[in-house]
Amino acid sequence: MKQNPNPDLEEWFVQVSDLRQMEYCSRVLYYRYCLSTLRPTTASMEIGERAHQTARLAEQRRSLSRYGLPNGTRKFDVLLSSSTLHISGRLDLLIEVEQPQKQFFPVEYKDSQEVHNNHKIQLAAYAFLIEEAYSTTVTQGFIYLLPLRKVETINLSAKLKFSARQRLEQLITMIYSENMPPAATQKGRCIDCEFLHFCNDVF
Ligand code: SF4
Known part of the structure; x- marks a missing residue:
């Protein structure tokens, strides 16, 4: 049975992180949405949340120069949603720059050595x-690699946004x-998966 991931909301939303x-x-995601199985909070998720909090505190003390941006305002943990697309998410950081023109730049913190x-x-x-x-129109964003304390600039092209919309349509x-989708093609991903004992076709 399909589970509403946001039971507090009347409308039915998937989450940006699902993409x-x-x-x-x-x-x-099939397990999460189509079966009444609760996803446990893993130790790695808790460590990741702590790393995000540390990065947020450090961010507040720094200028925007490492993003190559002039002065602007920063908003943390910005809740965004679309009732037409039925998707919501909490963005780590939204930078708003006024000059030379009003522009918005999304920033995501990732506990990763590289951008995937x-x-x-x-x-x-x-x-x-x-x-x-x-x-x-948003044309550029940033991934902040937490372990390296490094900012990577991402070109948010129309093609990339189209790919994201395609993923959303596939998910819906x-x-x-x-219909249960096929197993992950890279079996190494299954080793630490919390749903491994539900997948009897991977090893
Ligand atoms: S065990 Fe592998 S195939 Fe099954 S849900 Fe996890 S990653 Fe996907």
Whole structure:
């Protein structure tokens, strides 16, 4: 049975982070949305949240120069949603610059040594949510690699945003069809997966 991930909301929303998970293994999302299985909070998730909090505190003490941006305002943990696309998410950081023109830049913190395609897809999804919320066009964002304390600039092209929308459509279709997707092609991803004991076709 399909589970509403946001039971406090009347409307039915998937989450931006789901699009990142779609790149990794969409079957995890099948378990989450189509079976009444609670996803446990893992130790790595708790460590990741602590790293995010540390980065947030450090960010408040720094200028925007490391993003190559002039002065602007920063908003942390920005809740974004689209009632037309039925997706919501909490962006780590939104930078708003006024000069030479008003522009918005999404920033995501990642506990990773490098930027992966699923990070870009997630950032692109935030871009189209910002575009809808602020009636603007978002062309650039940033991934902050926590272990390296390094900012990577991401070109948020129309092609990348289209890919994010495609993932969203695939996710919605999968949820409503309740068809279990194939297992992850890279079996190494299954080793530490909390759903491994539900997947009897991977090893
Ligand atoms: S065990 Fe592998 S195939 Fe099954 S949900 Fe986890 S990552 Fe996907």
